[in-house]
Amino acid sequence: MAELVVEGLRKRFDGVLAVDGVSFTVRDGEMVTLLGPSGCGKSTTLNCIAGLEVPDEGVIKFGDRILTDTRRGIFLRPEARNVGMVFQSYALWPHMTVFENLAFGLRMRRVPQAEIRRRIEWILSLLQLEGFEHRYPHQLSGGQQQRIALARALVYEPSILLLDEPLSNLDAKLREQARFWLRELQQRLRITAIYVTHDQAEALALSDRVVVMNRGRIMAIGTPREIYELPPNPFVADFIGSCNFLHGHIETIGEANRITVKLEKGIPLQASALYRFSPGQPVIVAVRPQRIRIHTDGPKETNTLPGKVESGLYLGASFQYVLETPVGTLRVEATEPVQGEVTLYLPPEWCIVLPASDSGDEGGSPADAAT
């Protein structure tokens, strides 16, 4: 079928650059997540794709259909784009029953009455909402309203589905369930979808690829594993999951991306690199708390650091510790409880070397890292 291409999208609101040169592609049948902190321009990007916002600059194409091209002055109205959209507030029309809400888009497409009935039956059974046709939105629970909003966006078989934080109004348990069936539904229907969220767990669980945004710019594009395991910059490493950051300089460059980094106080550390570096260059080494291993009295190998447990949290499935080491405070996740003096092992393959200058953002220090 067709892929969606966004090129050089720019949008300014009263002097604030909400979206600043965003380009990405969504392949046919793919689910792509726009992930980023609040106010980074995710919704604005999505609204530009839907035609609800007119960008100042940029091209948006779906297959060979041009939806927006500011250079050539092309702008397709939202009703002509055949997209489905789920809003954060659901935006169900309160004066219409569930049936009327769902039939609206079909009527706009002049679908015959019998076919409207058939399609609504189909979508309601797909979303396990049979028997709700004649209820009004205020007679439904939050989770049911959310599914009706999704049904309304899917019932006329749009060529692309846009979701703006559709799960953010659900409680934690329901949200987790909804993630699963949403992903399952998208794969079953093989519909091209763009999903906006600021919840990194949601982004990782749901999408084929993730676009990480910050302050109107794209910070990374990749599969959830790529983004999580090989984050290209400290912002991404910190925003997705949590991360420890160690400052140092490149000492020697070995084979197979293996690099030795000299940390503060001259402590050497073996690490892996995604980029080319030159000796002496200042770098940041990113290590996830889950990847650091704790030895209570293990042998002294390479890549070990002495540590002292400062505090601990019981998380149910694991323990999270804050340890004092010669290179600063580290957060470590362990399956067994520990205390006192320990030895930390940092596996070289999970120590990612990132350029120190290209931080992209303030989110660098482990102290304010999000969890």
Next chain:
Amino acid sequence: MEDAARIAGAGPLRTLWRVTLPLLRPALLYSGLLTFIAAAEVLSIPLVLGTPVGIELFSSFLYKLGIVGGTTEYGMIAAASVLVLVFLTLLIALQERLLGGRRRFVTVTGRATRARLLSLGRIRWAAAAWCWLYVFLAIILPLVGIVAQSFTAFLSPFMNPLEVMTLDHYRLIFGHSAYARSILNSFLIAFAGGAVGILFMALVTLVAFRSDFPLRRLLIYVALYPRAIPGIIVGIGFLWTFLLLPGLGALRNTILGLTLAFITRYIPYGFGAVSPAVFRVSEEMDRAARVVGASWITTIRKVLLPLLREALFGGYALLFITFLKEYASAVFLFARGSEVMGTTMIELWRQGDSGPVSALAVVQVVLTLLWLGIARGVLGVKVYG
């Protein structure tokens, strides 16, 4: 939202004061603005009550200057209107600032919740008493006076009204063909003109606040300007329009022409009644409709207008009553056959007959109550969650 305030520990009064009232700010500001200008412009009350005891207001001053002073100085009245217009512009600009960030007032979001009455606790008796006192003093008392006058030969504190009871006034206004016709005309204008008018005004409001029409901000001002222009000037304006524009001459002296003038004059009322309700509806409502394939006009028709039903009905009621009473802009536009109740009242008043005037007023009140009662029943205005 009120629930959130209650849970956060606010008592019912505090909830009203800190949550409900601020959310009503658009509505309060609009009605405040209209009342303010109306107070500056209203003529009949200062004329009847003020002038005899030497209280001169802007409007009665104008009236004396322009109409009583021998030659009618329309230029002077128009100049005064310009003054009011400037003042109004400043007020609207101030209001725009006070309402900055309209999204703050959104309460209809599409995540449905159920409405709940606020229990006022012990002070509810005091609140109810206060409301009733106002209703009694401002509405019931004058109404009783009018009804009494309409059924008596003359009303005097020194005579038992039951002894001078009569139906003469009603016989006069229903028996005389021109008077009876004026009642019918007024009803038609109020009934049909009010409905067309409120739809037109709703459309103006929606273009101003919910479209990408480039001059929409200007519309906010233009829509409120007619309020600054005295009715007589509106009437004269329409008279000249009908006379000068080819093809419109036929409208002169017809109730259609009167309807047009009335609608124009009261656009600010419709605008004031509808726009606070528009602010309450989240823009995601229209966006959702656009995305599923509705054009702008279909979105207005199928989503916004139905969501504004309550406000539209309120606006219709307002227009119905105002159109039934309107006389100022009709004075220059009516002729034999297109009399309205307002002009008939003036004529009767000039003849010094307060009895038939009261009878007409009673007819107005009865028509209003009857028609609005029926309309509410038939239209079945429902409150959605």
